[in-house]
Amino acid sequence: MANYNPQRIEKKWQDKWEKLGIFQARDKLKKAKFYVLVEFPYPSGEGLHVGHCRSYIAMDVLARKRRMEGFNVLFPIGWDAFGLPTENYAIKTGVAPSLATQKNTDNFRRQAKRLGLSFDWKREINTTDPNYYKWTQWIFLQLFKEGLAYKKKLPVNWCPSCKIVLANEEVINGACERCGAKVTKIEKEQWLLRITKYADRLSDDLAKVDYPGKIKILQKDWIGRSEGAEIEFPIKGSQEKIKVFTTRPDTLFGATYLVLAPEHELISKLSFTNINEIKTYIEKAKNKKEIERIALKKDKTGVELKGVKAINPATKGEIPVWVADYVLSHYGEGSIMSVPAHDERDFQFAKKYGLIIESVVIPSHKGVPREFIDYKKKETVEYWRNRIKLNGPVLIGGIVFNSGKFTGMPSEKAKWEITKFVGGKRKTQYRFRDWIFSRQRYWGEPIPLIFCEKCSWVPVLEKDLPVRLPEIKDYKPTEKGESPLAKVKNWVNVKCPSCRGQAKRETDVMPNWAGSNWYYLRYCDPKNNRKLADPKKIKYWLPVDWYNGGMEHVTLHLLYSRFIFKFLWDIGAIPKNLGSEPYKKRTAHGVILGGDGVKMSKSRGNIINPDKIVEQHSTDAMRLYTMFMGPFGEMIPWDMKGLIGARRFLEKVWRLGNQASNAKGNSLRLKKILHKAIKKVSEDIEVLKFNTAISTLMEFSNTWQQTPLDLSKEDLKDFLKILSPFAPHLTEELWEKSGFTGFCCQQKWPKADLKLIREEKINLIIQINGKVRDKIEINPGISQKEAENAVLKRERVKKWLAGKKIKKIIFVPEKLINIVV
């Protein structure tokens, strides 16, 4: 028997698979399909990360199983290659991003192939390929034409070190996500996408898809829908009104002042006496960095607009108006009505500045004694007033009091009655904002718009797409923070497509997300020059049946790409009869930590290189260990020693498999255990419990080892088949060596024989008073009577029952019998 030589075997089979193209998905539009998707990687200079491997190997296991189950499987891969690291590298070294990308993708491709991943390489895509980004630009133009892309001057996050505008999600605790520098605010014209228009659908349609509850909650929280009312407060002696959004209109009678955000536009229109004080405050607020604002959460500051009085539309009373930076300009109307008795923040603020605290709601939930809910009793009302002033606000609804004709009404009802009474209207507000879609950078898709003095923004004609990214030498953004493209005069200056006059191209490029918004559609038809993909093929392959990726992408990427899909669906670019969700099922893998239990990073030097693992052990060992190390969804530290177990198992299978070709026996016992394993492995893969699937395979091999010659050829075949998704090379070699025909990975997935499994004898646990005292081997399906008779005869049982009276016998068929005395 030749030694197990993974290096030779693995290369041999990878070459064979590739040569015969057996993993290519065919557009056989009648056959049952299955679309397995993994997040395509950003091809960094560091090469493939074990985190990528975890996801790719897991979905490869699934894809291989699905093929064996007879599905036409699409399992594609590509490169999300636009992005900052490559551009920063270019600034540092002068190497063109396109060249660096080429080098990096070559490396990633080589690594992926070496892992035996069954990707369809014929459909490989690259977001930086003009034939690809032509369609990214095309999608942008459709958004523009539908009024969903617009330009707006915005205070944006500015990283003084990277010289780039950052999206909110790129700012972590007030610092730049990439370089760690403190982020400041500047005003800049930006392209935005009106994703908020889709807020309700993005939230509601989550009911239609199979995502883990956790991911749905994250998305919903991100969208942050809340129901409330918009109410206007007139200003005394002025035509102006202050609009506020509130989720608690039931507390309107308790609104004792208003607060405007420092950026509120009304401030400049009102006349007040302390102009200088206000100016200083606003200036200071603007320069406050995110970090400080968060740190100052507990210590709120503000200034009163002296001389300005608003009218509470419910009480008709005059109330003061303040400016404070705890009110956010971008949420609701940028102004609030303050009800200190029923809001934590308002309470803090009112206490600090000595503002009036007026109680208007008595809580009526459980835990509050009945006499304390009786709003008619003077003492009760007094009790709540005092209590709130001393101990803080009551935040929950209940019964409204001190509120004119609404007194005595439950909060939920009073909300809408009071809103109606003051002429307010119901409103839904969202926490998330429109999506900033421009970057003042080089290495991204140029935004295909042209600015003409006469015609304003004009889309590039479709026939002129793609707008190619010009080759340049100097990749630095300008000092003003413009894209380096602004320096390429002969690219910027063009004729207006509409009036043929002098015009200029937009020099901003799109953010990273642009290319990944729709990539899964391109895989259906990656070479199409006339459409982003043939609708017939989209109709066949979509929705993606199973999409796996990192937890870090479940809010942004997932939300953005769902939005773009819905948009494309709305404009008919996607067949209507498809449904408006792109991903049927989404799962997420956990992070792999370094051996020291800390996140892998270059600076810590704890990065595991998959190439080394493959060289030192084997691809199959790498695959097996990656799947075996722990629960797929959880964070797990990488353990080099754990790999040894995987390698030993493979060696054992190699030895046993080689012996099995001269098998003489045909053990029924082995067959039964094998069929149990078939059942378990089949089920476990479906719920991503790879670790227990593999332990089942190991258990089988441990039993097999005791009588290596007792496994029949047919059973050997089945064993190799269920092992093959995990260790495809080894199983292929053993398949061939055993004289079986065809490829192991193209066999039919075996079915567990349930009858065989049921025939196994079962241990019946014998308990006395709930404690295990004995066990007995029984046939399945035995009745309680039979069990009792058998059990009561046993010596050990008699000993425990001696001198005691049996009260009750509990029988759980095929599991246990419990005698209570």
Place this chain on the structure above:
RNA sequence: GCCGGGGUGGCGGAACUGCAAGACGCAAUGGACUCAAAAUCCAUCGAGCGCAAGCUCAUGAGGGUUGGACUCCCUCCCCCGGCACCA
């Protein structure tokens, strides 16, 4: 602060809708094979008591429900992830 998810041997982790806690793997210890080592194979491997059969305790802490709880309920502690002045 709010929303999720967790705390099980020396370690990674098993345990179905409550029914033998610790599968599988790693490490460790003893043994076989060997001149020797590696590899492999066999055995032991939560704690305590016992010569043994066996008994008792044990799934973050405390309480509860149940014939029976890692699993369900209540209170508390700790860890991880997300959001964070969203009115």
